[in-house]
Amino acid sequence: MADGGTTDGRGIGARVLRKEDSRHLAGRGNFTGDIKRPGQVELAFVRSPVAHALIKSVTKPAGFEKSVFTVADMPGMLPMRAPSKLPGYKGADYPALADGKVRFVGEPVAVCVAATRAEAEDIAQAVAVDYEELLPVVDMLAAREPDAPVIHDGWDDNIVLETFTDDDFSKIADRATVVVKREYRMARQAMNPMEGKAVFVEWDDRVDQLMMWTSTQVPHLIRTGLAQFLGLEQRQVRVIAPDVGGGFGYKVVLQPEELCAAWLARHLRAPVRWIEDRREHLVSGANCREHHYHVTLHATPEGDILGLDCDVTVDAGAYSAYPFTNGLEGAMAHGNLPGPYKLDVYRCRTRTVSTNKPPLLPYRGVARPGVCYAMEMTIDALAREIGVEAHEIRARNMVEESEMPFMSIAKKHFDSGNYAKSVQMAVDMIGLDELRARQAAPMEDGRLLGVGMGSYVEQTAHGTSVFSSWGVAMVPGYEQATVRLTPDGGLELRIGVQSHGQGMETSMAQVAYEVLGIDPDNVTVTHGDTGLTPYSTGTYASRSMVMAGGATSRACKVLAERMEIIGAHLLQCERAEVSVRGGKVISGKGEVSFAEIGRVWYLNPDELPEDVDQGGVEVTMGYRPEPDSGAFTYATHACAVAVDADTGKVEVLDYVIVEDCGTMVNPMIVEGQTFGGATQGIGTALLEESGYDAAGNPLNSTFADYTMPGATNAPHYRIDHIESPSPFTEYGIKGMGEGGTIPTPAAIGNAINDALKSIGAEVSETPFTPRRVRAAIAAAKGEAA
């Protein structure tokens, strides 16, 4: 029986330094942009400068007719299609190059090929496109109106998906005498991974394969999509994600540029490269977060929340991206609005609408930052209304630990945790009493002090049954991992998920250590290569540690059993007398190193026992949690802010996080992921916005006018943990990669509204820019802004 080597601190729960860091800190990473081949060509895209128009003609510059490709020049490249089985869902095919019509500024219209990117851009600049402009649909609420221009041919309106759950509010009418109504907006954003999208493709005749290196989270899905939309067999496509500099959901879809690059590499028979630049990202990649909410809470005067009534609008942009569709956010908003709270009644309408903006993609947290913001801001509004502390309302309405597992009103199956404890710990850590005392007098510099918090519960690592209910074509099943002992006793671990900043080369090795006791330094984790790893739907939905970690554990356990058979034979003892521990097979009589096992299997099979497993020392095992309804991570974030009432500028003074992601594999990575997520949440709350004018022109197309959170915006986070293992997963691990982003806009918004409560002002639209905060103050005071 394998029991690994948990005693010396490199297994599950250890703060092992990341194996990845040495190469990245030395600048020796190997990203798609680092790949070079003789004869390679580069691409530049001609992108639409208008939001909605018919393409009347495309004129290629003289002498460059063979360097410019429109959709008509690329036979066999099919439009991308992401179907959904959700009732009433209207999918819109996404052509990699616009086919007669453009539907957002930045949409690729033609692709130009040259030896260098600069020359390709010269050609692109000289391509003349004649557009006949159509009325654009820019605002999501306007898109719902019956007189709005319809974006897609054959549609009678712009509604992509509508969901509605009704309930009988008369059941609570006599008790729920407090009714709080609010309206919120969350702005559109661009995800801005440090490395943008990048792709390098060549056709390898030796293996009759399209070889694509691409900056992606989902190499296997890219392979499936490329084959489908290029008319290739999947064996003819190999996709490798080398080092990837952040994904955040931007790299969870097949991009039009990937499809074009693949077609061109195949037909030009030349290595083709496209590296997204930041302006392309900020324009064509402004594709996430944009939600609008009407929220009504029905509560008792004591703060018992009895009913929640929501009307949600999601701006899904122009097309449906492969494979997750643009219907996911609306469906998730519906399922997540009630959060960790118990409700008697819940009514929710969601409308996902198409607009002349880039296609919606699922950004870290996916729908939940907006959902949490709408719910948690309204809870604080309720608290102000009835005159109690908001944390008391949270705690008294949360699902209790003793009730787990618990089926929420939105049909989420909560597995474990003490939600209210996270609230109380956050209250203590932020020092609420002291902050309240300080609020009695103005701050020395005249600013207003506020304190706020946000709580959430997040379904992670959900599996087949959940994705199946969302109607997407891509449904994850058993996640697989392959482990292989090398002849000298090292371990190769192959996983189909992809690590792009999560430190999985370390944390997966820690799981192997937990089972086998093999030093993580002697484990090579291979990921992100369809040619070398088991098929996987990839890294998203905070699933990889649970799923691939579980599969790694299972595979290592089988490997341990096989090594025990060999080890027992070499030690001349019974199988029951040996166990795998500390990287060795051990019995009372002695021990055999993994190197000995490897030597015997590979090089001296004459020493093997008769009953050896003929599968050898290479094992592939699959895993999925049972049930696969998800492991629910939760957290409470609390912060203190200072609001400059004269300028509207907000500074985050202090920020605390209490989170519970079950068993932590590497607490240092958990904390790093959480801090990074929270900093992105600060971007959502205070800084980042992809705005549009009435004609659908993007207003934030460079970093001069799109403000990212930087070092000076990140507070010194203080974090504490609760560890409530999931009863449903291997080791009790829960996913946690996304959670940091979720409650931050709510916590900061609540802190701002707390600071402004003496004025009677409230903010309700992210980002809470100085201009918006100042407008709220001025409106409440009856001043000019």
Place this chain on the structure above:
Amino acid sequence: MKSAKFDYDRAGTLGDALATLGNADGEFRVLGGGQSLGPMMNLRLAQPDRLIDLSKVAGLDGIDAAGATLRIGARVTHARIEDGGVPGETGAYMKFVATGISYRSVRNRGTIGGSLAHADPAADWPSALLALGGEVVIAGQDGERKMPFDGFQIGPFATGLGYDEILVAVELPQLADGAKWGYYKVNRKPGEFADAIGAVVMGDAPRAVCGATGSAPFRVDAIEQKLAGGSTELSIAEARDMISGHDPGFDDYELQIHAVALSRAVGRAFA
């Protein structure tokens, strides 16, 4: 995001650079530190036919405090000023301003002359030096001329420099030790371009500048008169009234933050 094609000259002497400019055939641009022109070219917002790089021209990076005025070469970087390269009270003021310009890596290359010639309304030096007073020194085909900061910048990205001229230095008054000055920048985060600038310098006469206006920074005479009258405070409401007198085309929020910037600049000057 790669620049369009351009020709490139690394000028050996100022004379060579001026001769090339004088014979310009198309759009010729002078390259200082390249921290604004470079990104604009990469975005293809600027597509000059030829760049004339001043980095090897001798005599443009001096800081001379010997005369009645301070003379600072056009190629002196923000970082040198941040590090205390300019002496005296004027140096202290400029150090304060330089420290708030963008990020250190930009300050290492960006130059004072480049910033003034580029004349981005949201940049620091055009506002800060208009408040200090002094002159820009301009080399042209017929030798040097000087222009006061008053009137040098005439609009967004527009100055009194001729197409065949090069800004070679600034000449600035040396403030008396302990002279009052205050500079306040409203922006979204440290290092970003300003949304509003207030600059107040109590030199021989008070000068108060409203900057980051969308056009050229301007002096607010009513504030200067108030300070000349001995006031050491300026309320936001007063500042709003006084700025409004210049009809700056602000919306209400812009007026508010420019008033805050000037009010707080005065506050800092007399703190």
